[in-house]
Amino acid sequence: MQITVIGCGYVGLVTATCFAEMGNRVSCVDTSTQRINALQRGEAPIFEPGIEALITTNLRAGRLAFSTDTAGACSRAEVIFIAVGTPSAADGSADISQIVAVASELGRTLDQPAIVVCKSTAPVGTACRVQSVLDHQCQRRQVAWQHRVVSNPEFLKEGAAIDDFMRPDRVVLGTDDADAERVMRALYEPFVRNHDRILCMSRRAAEMTKYAANTFLATRISFINEIASLCEQLGVDVEEVRKGIGSDQRIGHHFIYAGCGYGGSCFPKDIRAMLQMAAQYDMPMPILHSVEARNQQQKTWPLRMLKRELGNLHGRTLAIWGLAFKPGTDDIRDAPSLVLLDALLAGGSSVQAFDPAASDNIAQRYPEAVKEGQLKLLQDPYAALNNADALVLLTEWKQFRQPDFHLVAQRLRTPLVIDGRNQYDPQTMASLGLRHVGVGRQVAPPAAPVLREVV
Ligand SMILES: NC(=O)c1ccc[n+]([C@@H]2O[C@H](COP(=O)([O-])OP(=O)(O)OC[C@H]3O[C@@H](n4cnc5c(N)ncnc54)[C@H](O)[C@@H]3O)[C@@H](O)[C@H]2O)c1
Known part of the structure; x- marks a missing residue:
């Protein structure tokens, strides 16, 4: 099939390369010339395991091409995926202006009918809006045909994106057009050969499914973080509780790890967008408000622990x-x-x-601190420990799971480890002379509760 993907970010690139890998001819478009130039050389502008190899193989095979020319890249496409950003606007709502701009350009330039697929995460009603933008342009140009718009939200996880796309838990298709459904099913069929994992529904339900999935996962994380905070007060180890509840099949083990909060380009923005969707209907959403508030609080956990242990920083x-x-x-x-x-x-x-992949992005965000030497971004995790007053673990990269603790103890000025992802065993750490502070893992005798006077 001839496909075009608009937007060469995490979602667009993974979508384009995976469809090309299955034998389709895919053109991928971005407005960033720098990004397109790098991609044409076979260089991935993002860090995602496996993506560069897929880009190179499919470029060489002639199944994948990159361009900044949207009209040219879409001229023969049967299916066009929109995978541009939907960042938070100032009020928290999802800013869909990039999607609308793409739809408008497609409406002005397409000379044949296409299936236009909204892959970006966008509020309920966005696919209908894209349909009206396209319809309006078709009427203006007095063309006889109509484009069909499908909502097909993406559920990949960064860090495992290729695997998720190649073996999806499910593919959600929002459309009531039988022909568009047939084409989309055919496109995804190679990815779901073992089971029929394609769920077809209305466009609005597909859009809502994406938001409901992300906000539910965020809710599980904030829930366990709240339980962890209470565990700290009660002298209970939340890791024991996690195993205790996760073994219940109704609950399961996923997304119940206590930590220093969720981040990323999806959960925080999608919760804010969901709250704004509800606000438009004057609908309170107390659960999601608390999920967001708990997460904000949880992100301050490492700083609070550092202050508790070290005083003035x-x-x-x-x-x-x-x-x-x-x-x-x-x-x-x-x-x-x-x-x-x-x-x-x-x-x-x-x-x-030290971070294996994100140091460049951090350097771009804190240029002054890097220049003045207040923030050093190192190539070696152990070099980061030299004469430090504590080690704070914030991201659970595999290479941090079993570090050389003797070296950690040797290099740190103060033997303190703030474990924001509960990666380390408190007993092992204690036996090495390291003070370990985990999330919800202070199993010291409980402090007396604050008793309220009974009148
Ligand atoms: N990152 C994830 O893990 C993930 C997972 C599922 C869904 N999503 C959703 O998918 C969408 C894209 O996310 P992302 O992380 O890939 O974003 P991104 O910011 O990494 O990439 C978006 C790309 O679109 C390009 N772009 C913007 N306007 C354009 C235009 N008019 N023409 C061509 N290119 C244009 C940008 O230059 C950028 O390269 C968002 O709605 C996001 O919520 C993201």
């Missing part, structure tokens, strides 16, 4: 392992590391940090 040197919002990506959007770095740098601490 001014003039201290802190080591950080992990800056990306999660392992396997260079993405730092809304990452917990930003909350900690903002506070430490503003408060006069020095930071020595």
